[in-house]
Amino acid sequence: MVARFLQKTEALGKNWFLSQDTKEKSFLYPVFDASGELTTAAEAVLETEFKGEKFRFLSAWNGELGEGEGATMALGFSDSDWPAWSFKISYKGVGAKRLGIHGVKELLSIIAGSLRPVLITVARNDYFEKQVFKDRPGVGWMLYLPRVLTTQQVPEARALVPVMATGEQGKDQQIGTIIVSVTDEPFSDENPEHVKIANAIEIRLVDQDLLPRYVDI
Numbered sequence: 001m002v003a004r005f006l007q008k009t010e011a012l013g014k015n016w017f018l019s020q021d022t023k024e025k026s027f028l029y030p031v032f033d034a035s036g037e038l039t040t041a042a043e044a045v046l047e048t049e050f051k052g053e054k055f056r057f058l059s060a061w062n063g064e065l066g067e068g069e070g071a072t073m074a075l076g077f078s079d080s081d082w083p084a085w086s087f088k089i090s091y092k093g094v095g096a097k098r099l100g101i102h103g104v105k106e107l108l109s110i111i112a113g114s115l116r117p118v119l120i121t122v123a124r125n126d127y128f129e130k131q132v133f134k135d136r137p138g139v140g141w142m143l144y145l146p147r148v149l150t151t152q153q154v155p156e157a158r159a160l161v162p163v164m165a166t167g168e169q170g171k172d173q174q175i176g177t178i179i180v181s182v183t184d185e186p187f188s189d190e191n192p193e194h195v196k197i198a199n200a201i202e203i204r205l206v207d208q209d210l211l212p213r214y215v216d217i
Contacts, residue, residue, distance in 0.1 A: 018042050019059035019072060031060045072125075087111050087120040101183060105161050108144050108178050113165045116175065118217050120144035123198075127189040132202045136211050139198040141187030142180050145210065149177040153208060156200040158183040 018029040031042045046058060059074045074088040089104075108120050123140020131138030149160055161178035181187060181198045188194055205211035 015063050016060040016073075017063050018045060019061045019074075023063075023065070026061055027063065031058070087115070087117050089120070089122045090125045101180075101186070104142060105178055105180070108142060109161075109163050112144050112146070112163045112176055112178075116146065117144070118146060118212070120178075123187060124189050127187075127195075127198070130189050130195050130199075132199050133206060133211070135213050135215070136202070136206065137214070139179060139181055139201045139205075141182060141198075142178055143201075144176055144178045146176040147210070148174050149179065149210070153210070154179060154201060154204055156197060156204055157181065158197070 016031040017026040018031055020026040020029070029042050029045055030039050033039050042058075050057075057074055059072060062071045064071065072090045074090075089107075104122060108122070111117065111120055119137055120143070121137050121140055122142040123138060127138055127140045128134075131140070137143065144163065148162070151157070151160060154160065157179045159178075159180035161180065162174045163176040163178060164172045165175045167173045179201060181201055182194050187198070202211060
């Protein structure tokens with residue numbers, strides 16, 4: 001799965017580094033090797049940082065320093081009686097524009113089908129300050145939830161993309177839905193109309209008890 005992920009995220013950057021306090025420290029720890037697997041150095045840092053903890057996460061930066069080019073991805077895992085993955089992709093400026101709307105949707109489908117996460121979010125870094133609920137994930141540009149959703153449930157969404165996977169009997173079945181707030185351009189928290197749409201979707205989801213709280217993930 002990691003190799004497929006790298007191929008799809010190459011538009012955001014060919015090299016990914018562990019997110020550290022400074023860029024100099026980050027450059028010391030490449031996340032993936034040539035085969036797309038976690039490097040020994042990155043694995044050692046994570047083992048030390050999260051030793052004995054049930055919740056662990058990998059935060060990686062694409063190493064881009066140019067204005068609007070930076071992007072980060074965070075993969076969280078809860079090692080409990082009900083193991084759960086969550087995934088977050090953040091970008092600065094219009095950094096995700098290089099991947100394209102269809103590319104982002106395809107990337108989310110790969111992640112959802114491979115890891116079966118409890119959620120995936122895609123948004124600009126600063127959107128957190130403008131989302132409605134601070135104790136729940138924001139919609140941002142795109143939000144994946146592992147449930148079937150309809151336009152009747154989320155009429156504010158500009159698109160609802162079904163995510164399919166092969167079931168136990170070898171037949172395709174819908175395992176979740178990607179909720180898209182903006183379809184004609186990358187989402188920007190600096191655009192009031194974009195924020196208004198995302199906020200309206202968040203309220204609609206919470207009213208129907210469809211948007212989980214962080215503590216319940």
